[in-house]
Amino acid sequence: MSFGPSFLLLAQAAGGPAESAYHPGLPQLIIILVYLGLLLGLGMFSSRLFSGTREDYQAASHSIGPFLLLMSIFGTTMTAFALVGSSGQAYKEGIGVYGMLASSSGIIHSLCFFLIGVKVWSFARRHGYTTQIEFFRDRLDSDFLGLLMFPILVGLVIPYLLVGVISGGVVVQALTSGLAPDWTWFQVFRDNGQPNPALHGGVPPWLGSMVICMVVLVYVFFGGMRGTTWANTFQTIVFMILGVITFFVIAQRLGKQDGLMANLRLLGESVPENYATRNEMSKSLFFTYLLIPLSVGMFPHLFQHWMTAKSAKAFKVPVIFHPVFIMIVWVPCVLVGIWAQGSLMPSMPPKPSLEAANSILPFLVKTQTGPILGGFLAAGILAAIMSSLDSQFLCLGTIFNNDIVLHYSRKDRFSDRQQVLFTRLFIIAIVAVTYVISLILGPKSSVFALGVWCFSGFSALFPIIFAALYWRNLTTAGAISGVFAAIISWAVLFYNATSQGNLGDFHLMLPIGGSTYEIMPVVVMFFSSLITMVVVSMVTPKPKPETLAKFFG
Amino acid sequence: MSSKRSGPMIIAVLVLAMLILHQDNWFWTDGTLVFGFIPVGLFYHACLSVAASVVWYLATKIAWPVELIEETKAAMQQDVKEGAE
Numbered sequence: 001m002s003f004g005p006s007f008l009l010l011a012q013a014a015g016g017p018a019e020s021a022y023h024p025g026l027p028q029l030i031i032i033l034v035y036l037g038l039l040l041g042l043g044m045f046s047s048r049l050f051s052g053t054r055e056d057y058q059a060a061s062h063s064i065g066p067f068l069l070l071m072s073i074f075g076t077t078m079t080a081f082a083l084v085g086s087s088g089q090a091y092k093e094g095i096g097v098y099g100m101l102a103s104s105s106g107i108i109h110s111l112c113f114f115l116i117g118v119k120v121w122s123f124a125r126r127h128g129y130t131t132q133i134e135f136f137r138d139r140l141d142s143d144f145l146g147l148l149m150f151p152i153l154v155g156l157v158i159p160y161l162l163v164g165v166i167s168g169g170v171v172v173q174a175l176t177s178g179l180a181p182d183w184t185w186f187q188v189f190r191d192n193g194q195p196n197p198a199l200h201g202g203v204p205p206w207l208g209s210m211v212i213c214m215v216v217l218v219y220v221f222f223g224g225m226r227g228t229t230w231a232n233t234f235q236t237i238v239f240m241i242l243g244v245i246t247f248f249v250i251a252q253r254l255g256k257q258d259g260l261m262a263n264l265r266l267l268g269e270s271v272p273e274n275y276a277t278r279n280e281m282s283k284s285l286f287f288t289y290l291l292i293p294l295s296v297g298m299f300p301h302l303f304q305h306w307m308t309a310k311s312a313k314a315f316k317v318p319v320i321f322h323p324v325f326i327m328i329v330w331v332p333c334v335l336v337g338i339w340a341q342g343s344l345m346p347s348m349p350p351k352p353s354l355e356a357a358n359s360i361l362p363f364l365v366k367t368q369t370g371p372i373l374g375g376f377l378a379a380g381i382l383a384a385i386m387s388s389l390d391s392q393f394l395c396l397g398t399i400f401n402n403d404i405v406l407h408y409s410r411k412d413r414f415s416d417r418q419q420v421l422f423t424r425l426f427i428i429a430i431v432a433v434t435y436v437i438s439l440i441l442g443p444k445s446s447v448f449a450l451g452v453w454c455f456s457g458f459s460a461l462f463p464i465i466f467a468a469l470y471w472r473n474l475t476t477a478g479a480i481s482g483v484f485a486a487i488i489s490w491a492v493l494f495y496n497a498t499s500q501g502n503l504g505d506f507h508l509m510l511p512i513g514g515s516t517y518e519i520m521p522v523v524v525m526f527f528s529s530l531i532t533m534v535v536v537s538m539v540t541p542k543p544k545p546e547t548l549a550k551f552f553g
Numbered sequence: 554m555s556s557k558r559s560g561p562m563i564i565a566v567l568v569l570a571m572l573i574l575h576q577d578n579w580f581w582t583d584g585t586l587v588f589g590f591i592p593v594g595l596f597y598h599a600c601l602s603v604a605a606s607v608v609w610y611l612a613t614k615i616a617w618p619v620e621l622i623e624e625t626k627a628a629m630q631q632d633v634k635e636g637a638e
Contacts, residue, residue, distance in 0.1 A: 095595040099575065103598040106605045107571050114609065118618055122625040145638050261590075268590030276584040312622040316613040323605035331599050335591070389632035553624070 022373075024178025025202060029384075031375030032172060032382065035238070036215045039231055039386070043219020046227035054419040057224035058398045064229055064308040066317035067163070069120050073305055073318045074325050075236035075387035077109060077296055080167050083377075084385050085244055086330050088358030090337025094275035097337075100289045101331040106323030108293035113319045115304045116297045119469045121315070123551065124307050131395075132303045132465070133403040139468045142476045143464035143548055148483055150250075150403055153300045156457045157392050159450040160432065164389045165438045168212040168382055169205030172252030173443075174362060175378040177202035205443045209547050210435060212382065217431045220397075221424050225308055228390045235383035240329055246365060246373065247332035253368040254344050267335075270342030284517035287505060291522045297465055301395035333361065340364060393434075397427035447505040453494060458469040458487035458526035463533055471537075473551050478537025485532035486525055492522040560615030567608045575601060 002164045016505045055061055064072070079085075089097040109267050120135060132153065137146040173188075179184040181201035188199040195201075219227045219384045255263025274280060296302055309315060340351060340360050349367060401423040406414065414422070467474040495505035508524065510517045519552065580594045587596040 095592050098595055099577070099598040099601075103601045104575060106602040107568065107575065110605060110609045111568060114612060122621050124620075125625055127629045244574065263589075264590035265586075268586045268592070271585045271592070276586070276594070278581050278594060280579075283576070283578060283581065290572065290575070312618075312625070316617075319613060320606055320610045323602045324611070327599050327602035331595065334595060338592075472629070552594075 006140050007460055019371070025176040026179060026374035027371040028175045028177055028378055029203065031372070032176070032378050032386060036211065039215055039234070040218055042230050042234055042346075043223040043227040047158045047224075047458075049226060050222075050224060050237075051548040052420065054401075054423070055130075055416075056226070057420045057423060058394070058402075059304065059307040060225040060229060062225075063310055065310050066314045067234050068229050069234045069305070069314045070232035070318040070321055070325075071310050072308075072387075072391075074322060075187060075232035075239075075384075076302060076305055076391045077105075077299075077322075077388075078236075078239070078329065078384055079164065079388045079451075080171070080381055080385045081255065081382055081544060082329050082360050083239060083333060084171075084358050086333035087337035087340075087361040088277075090334040091340050091352075091360040092337075092343075093281060093333060094278060095352040096286065098334045099278075100281075100286050100400075101292075102326050102334075104290050105293040105296075105324075107289065107327045109296050110319045110322050111362055112294065113298040113306075113315060114324065116465060116469065117319075118312050118315050120303065120465075121306050121309055121312060123469075128549075130298050130304060132298070133399060133400050134407075135534070136464075136468065136479070137403075139547070140474070140479050141544060145476065145480055145483070146403060146407070148480060149198065150399065152294055152436075152457075152487060153399065154396060155336060156454050157300065158437075159394060160443065160454045161434045162438055163390050163451050164385045164392075165209050165213060165434055166205070166441065166443055168385045169207075169209030169438070170379050170443045171362075171385070172208030172212075173199055173205050173360075174201040175202070175366075175374055179203065183414055204348055211440055212386060212389075213431050213435050216386055216393060216398050217428065219392050219512035220427055220476075221391050224391065224420075224423075225304070225394060228303075228310060228394050231390060235387040238383040239319035239323070239380040239387075242376050242383075244332055245331050246369075246377055246380075247336055247362070249369050249373060250336055250339070254339055254364075254423070256340075256393045266376050267339045267344060270344040271277075271338045274339055275338040275341045282507075282518045284510070285518055287293070288520040288523045291459050291520065291526050292455050292460075294462040294526075295455040298458040298461045300399060301391040304395045304398060305391060307477060336361060336364065379495035381416075381457065393427050393430055394423075396430045397423045398536065400426040400430075415419060419528060450515045453490075453503070455498075456522040457486070457490050458520050460490060460529045462526070463530040472548055473537055473542060474533070475537045475540045476532045477540035478535075481536040482529045482533030486529035489525045489528040493524060497521070506514045562614040564608065564612045567611070571601065571608060572603060 012500075050056055051061065053061070065469060077419075077494060085099065087101070089101070120129075123129065123135060123139075127135075127138060129138070133146045133149050136149055137143060177197070177199050178201045181195065183201070184199050185204050185207070188196040188202070190196050190253050219231050223230065251260065251263045255266045257263045259264055271310060278286070319443050337360060339345065340363075346367070362374075362377065401419055405422055406419065459481065464479050464486075467482075468479065493508075494503075494504070497503050500506065508521055509516045510519050511524075575598075577594070577597055580597050583593050585593045587593050591599075
């Protein structure tokens, strides 16, 4: 999921901003600023409904109905990858990317909402949990498990946050290029000393990332979970609508026919066979990728969103509509990606290379449409990025307050108001730390390749949450050893991938019956965790009867 | 109610069927265009997304954890009563 290098390479591919009557980069900047202003306004307005309690700040007083729950959950699970990565991967590998990443998620995400979401919501409402750690600690009678989960969850969320913060800065720079070529901080030169046309004069990534962090911080700080949910809903609507509009405009510009169907048919026929099929895709990788979407069952930020539901009934709408929403966003993007490999794609300016595949959608917008749509697309991409960032910032602030400060303090030591203050201070600290790390790593960093590794780590922990909810015989030792197995297998495979310098495309080979199958590393992590958890649970002391009575009746 | 017992079982079978159908080796190398523009492999998986929504709709009708939700409601009402006292 390498957004940074892709956008940097957009410079060479796009050959500079399209000529227009506008000052280069200015319309895009204005649209981005107006969009960010709207988000700030929404966050500030939502804060007027804030009751001042911790429960209201962290879980919107469990007042979120079906529509807002659908939109906030969808916005949280869809990152920039939904628009930019889907078209980029289709451009690189063809239509198979939809089955691998989208239709599988449609089935499995809703399965997680149904099997995990409703049940944890019920337990949380009965026993007063807001975070996963509070649930695990109580269900398994173990403070140590809470301490073990804390760095793991935080450690898996931070790279995910970095991907968003760095991508945001790079997107803003690429789409505002030409804005201020005379300003030193805005200048970008190639190795040969010539200005890099698609980045030169654009808002520098450090400034773009900072503004994005500040906007998210302000509406999360003031609006808490209510502000986050409203902003997510607004942003989800924005990126869904803009994705579809971009599809229609690009179809018209590339097809050049009268009527949508005529354009679609011509474009469909122009796609090379390899991109309209999965001739070059590994069937075993496609199959084992099914384990990756299980990660949503363990996302701490999604867990917190589930807690906002007004009632269990509110889950019905997200469970039903999530797969169709994925289809609405992904199918147009995948089609645009494969069209870019077709014979109707103009030969000039040259297309992005496959290494820069994720820049294909911005490239098409930049070369086939005008600066206004470019500005709106930038807003759409930022919407997809920020709708995940906000939930993650809030979630980490909540975990620090509830699972560290509150849990290890004397009961009733802190008032609700103080706890809201602590959560807010932690959010500021996390935003600052993430921003500083993003500056240290820079836009060319390989942190982007960490995305699938984060998801794999969360998927490897899925057996623990599933067993905690449905298996009476899960023991404390079983859960702890399962977590260790997940993390040790993750670390070993990660070390192997980095030592081979192949973090992004690291796969394992599984020999069965004389044939060898390529599999995703998540298979090893998932089954290490599952088998260890089950075996250790079977040979260690059973949970206390009162604990079982509390969770299984 | 028989649907109380059979509902979750039906949904489990349907979800398993979707996961099996997800591995569509039969369309792997087929580049036929449905409606003249959408490759059949993509169209098939888009249909699978729609089918997933239908299955999950059915799940909310026949496999919704009503008992768990009722227990939760009762427990929450009890908490409210105790709080008021």
